[in-house]
Amino acid sequence: MLALAWRWSAAALAPVLPLHLRRRAARGKEDPARLAERYGHGAARPPGRLVWLHAASVGETMSVLPLIEALAARDPALHVLVTTGTVTSARLLADRLPAALAPRVAHRFVPLDVPRWVARFLDGWRPDAAVFVESELWPNLVAATASRGIPMALVNARMSARAARRWARAPGLARRVISAFRLVLAQTEADAARFRGLGAPGATCPGNLKYAAPPLPADDAEAARLAALFGDRPAWVAASTHPGEEALVIAAHRRLAPAHPGLLTIIVPRHPERGPEVAALAREIALARRGAGQDPGPDTQILLADTLGELGLWYRLARLAFVGGSLVAHGGQNPLEPARLGCAVLVGPHTWNFTEILDRMAAAGGLVRVDPGPDPAAMLAEAVGDMLTNPGRGQAQASAAAAVAAEQAGLPDRIAAALVLLLPGPGDTSAAPGGNLAAAPALSGPPGERTRVDGT
Structure with missing residues (x-):
């Protein structure tokens, strides 16, 4: 019922969201020239294998830069789509992405969590795997991704004790959400234990990607x-x-x-x-x-x-x-x-x-x-x-x-090694992009403007 209520509410709000986006753009919170991406437009899927990384804002985006490099090094034919929700994160990604990787990495603003906009985004990009960073889970986006059989991973995952207690009040919903991720790699052992308790028995703690980020640049x-x-x-x-x-x-x-x-x-x-x-x-x-x-x-x-x-x-x-x-x-x-x-x-x-x-x-x-x-x-x-x-x-x-x-400098490569196993092999032509593995169960999260695993 919560899932249906959120889905219907998001669809009902869709007519007023363009005004909301224009107001945000006027305050510098959105890029006026790229508002169409918030409706799921702007797909330009490259040929071959494509992994989609969703990093909510600046911190998450910076932490996955070494992971993008490690993925690209392991698979020379791989392309990467990065979605974020803030203008600042988009600018920093453009500034800090190594020039040699730029042709293989595309950035888009994540669509708002309206079912038809999410569907348009996924239909256009058809990713072979989806990687969510840390804790942000938009209910319709996650549900639609899982329903297409796109293998999903949650990396650098975090869940506070307070959030775990909240999820535990709805154990069925928690299992439905968390178990949709085929790979859960947590920041700490405490985070991994909480994910295991809520429906991800294979959750592990390889380390924290924030340890492995490169030094901030300077001219x-x-x-x-x-x-x-x-x-x-x-x-x-x-x-x-x-x-x-x-x-x-x-x-x-x-x-x-x-x-x-x-x-x-x-x-x-x-x-x-x-x-x-x-x-x-x-x-x-x-x-x-x-x-x-x-x-x-x-x-x-x-x-x-x-x-x-x-x-x-x-x-x-x-x-x-x-x-x-x-x-x-x-x-x-x-x-x-x-x-x-x-x-x-x-x-x-x-x-x-x-x-x-x-x-x-x-x-x-x-x-x-x-x-x-x-x-x-x-x-x-x-x-x-x-x-x-x-x-x-x-x-x-x-x-x-x-x-x-400097303790975990090799972590991005270890995480990349786990993620590439979600992708089809170079010679796999048996399935179209965006649906290479058996379909995962449909899922949803609790309603709210932004639903995050950590409850914030």
Whole structure:
């Protein structure tokens, strides 16, 4: 009944969704030139074998880049379709996809979960296998994929204890959804155990793809130019900050500046469009806005890096990073990104998005947790000041963090080896693309705008 209710509701809402998409496009949340893809249009299926990877947003997209390379290396004739739901993820995929792979990889925005739009998408692309990344499951999309007999895998899968308890209240539905995936590869052993308990007896934990992502890129010439502007000034970066954190970072800077002459604080908001809002917080502090084309001068105290895709640049220049989304109740951002580039890493208390990774970094001595206490700005300033005053300690911590980040460099190839088994062989002409194996059972998920395995 829940499945039918969602299907009917999605179909009933279809007439008003174009208006919703146009409004999102006006706010920069959709690409106006590519709205047709949200209705399932735009298929351009290449000949031969095609694997479809669905990665919801930026984090998932970046984590599968090494997997795409590993799949391409194992099967020189394979083509890859990547779908995402955000403009930012599409831009970053285009920027970071190796040039040699670009002709074999297509990107489309995932269709909205309306039955006929989903059917149009699948009819056009006819993938030989579908790989969902982490936890996003759109009910109609998953049901239609399974009903066509397209083998499905859930990789880097995650499920919180809270989400598992919710699914356990409807055990039949949980088994129906989870068992549709022929391959479930979880991030952690705890995740794998939860999936096994809900209907995926073969769920395993080969590792976390976020450990295997390549270092964030940076333009070498721009890095050299900015390094000359920075000189020998002490610098730290507050990366991927969220509303409420920038004010704390600025307050921490005010406390640190008298003890660290020339201190440069780099603030990188998670959403660059918040640049003007963040700049307004730095009253009476000399600030330069990267998004406005401004360079830091000798008197600049805060560099607001309100641009997209340049975190690799700031991690290379600062060497000390506070990872945002952790002083507010967001759950934290990826701490492995600064670790791969030799940064000492600081996080706040709200880090449930990366619990297992952070626990391993902390056990290795590669992490500083900031206890906010009654005055979070003071505690952040104390932690940053300690690192600036004791560079040897920061370097040792950065080395330990980098070692943890490098632990699973071979994981993408191991996952690729499992995924290629879902594909038809090079000489298999017995079945048309998009239906090479026995049909999987139809399935559905609970209703909601976005249904994710982790319940968020």
